[in-house]
Amino acid sequence: MxxxxxxxxxxxxxxxxxxxxxxxxxxxxxxxxxxxxxxxxxxxxxxxxxxxxxxxxxxxxxxxxxxxxxxxxxxxxxxxxxxxxxxxxxxxxxxxxxxxxxxxxxxxxxxxxxxxxxxxxxxxxxxxxxxxxxxxxxxxxxxxxxxxxxxxxxxxxxxxxxxxxxxxxxxxxxxxxxxxxxxxxxxxxxxxxxxxxxxxxxxxxxxxxSFSPLAQRTAKKMLNETEDCLLTTAIEVEGHCYSRLRNSEDFKEGVEAFHGKRQPNFVGR
Incomplete structure (x- = not known):
């Protein structure tokens, strides 16, 4: 039922x-x-x-x-x-x-x-x-x-x-x-x-x-969650977040826009 x-x-x-x-x-x-x-x-x-x-x-x-x-x-x-x-x-x-x-x-x-x-x-x-x-x-x-x-x-x-x-x-x-x-x-x-x-x-x-929605969400979550961490832990968390963003469409777009000297079109992925 x-x-x-x-x-x-x-x-x-x-x-x-x-x-x-x-x-x-x-x-x-x-x-x-x-x-x-x-x-x-x-x-x-x-x-x-x-x-x-x-x-x-x-x-x-x-x-x-x-x-x-x-x-x-x-x-x-x-x-x-x-x-x-x-x-x-x-x-x-x-x-x-x-x-x-x-x-x-x-x-x-x-x-x-x-x-x-x-x-x-x-x-x-x-x-x-x-x-x-x-x-x-x-x-x-x-x-x-x-x-x-x-x-x-x-x-x-x-x-x-x-x-x-x-x-x-x-x-x-x-x-x-x-x-x-x-x-x-x-x-x-x-x-x-x-x-x-x-x-x-x-x-x-x-x-x-003007920034990537994905990068913004990641930055906020990372900063909130590492506020009370040891420095070494916070640096490790930051590294993992950076690594995940490395494969995002927004990061690729940001790099291409930078080298193309244009405004990026971020989509949040």
């Missing part, structure tokens, strides 16, 4: 809560846009939906680059405080997994930050591959003021980026740092005037689209 199975999350994206998705096929770009003015507070159910949105876009062949951005004055002031008290321990234990969706995504993910970027808003931005910060951006992990600590990977990711001393300064003092300082510390990829945020993101999207 044949049984029809139904996935428990099959309709999770039917009614996005606090965000929407834009797809620009000509640019091979998808934008996940936070929209819950004025502070774009991220609700508990929204975290599951955001994870599902990243997974759906990762599987969409039309998309090369994903951008996480927000409407209004602020990127996000963080999560719904009351929601933490109402959520079950089992649900809370999944918060970091949901927020890590941009990291697990095989495609490049860009966070476009402006205004308040606090709590989970900061944590999900840290899970992205690139953070373009407007000058108005204020980053913070303010959980100490609530008698808590960051619970979605924020302190762990930050410590990898900037070291324990600066991470303690941010986490243990609930300190806010501006976009320019975040850039100087290595948290932000770039810091630009607010009026140039959209154009800076578009420029980065176009740049990333």
């Amino acid at each position: 044949t049984t029809i199975l139904k996935h428990p999350f099959s309709n999770i994206l039917d009614n996005p809560d606090g965000f929407y998705v834009e797809i620009n096929e000509s640019q091979q770009r998808a934008d996940i846009v936070l929209k819950r003015p004025p502070f774009n507070v991220i609700q508990m159910p929204q975290r599951d939906q955001l994870r599902a949105a990243f997974e759906a876009l990762d599987a969409d062949d039309r998309i090369r680059i994903i951008v996480l951005r927000a409407e209004g004055e602020h990127f996000s002031s963080g999560g719904d405080i009351k929601g933490f008290l109402e959520a079950t321990p089992e649900h809370v234990s999944k918060l970091a997994w949901n927020v890590a969706a941009p990291t697990r995504c095989t495609k490049p993910v860009i966070a476009a930050n402006h205004g308040y970027c606090f709590g989970v808003g900061f944590e999900i931005s840290l899970a992205c591959d690139f953070r373009i910060a407007a000058e108005s951006t204020l980053y913070a992990l303010p959980e100490q003021k609530l008698g808590q600590i960051p619970g979605s990977g924020g302190s762990a990711r930050l410590q990898k980026m900037i070291g324990i001393t600066r991470t303690k300064d941010i986490v243990m003092r609930s300190r806010r740092i501006k976009g320019q300082q975040a850039y100087e510390w290595g948290v932000a990829t770039e810091c630009v005037p607010d009026s140039e945020l959209a154009s800076a993101v578009s420029k980065l999207v176009d740049e990333l689209r």
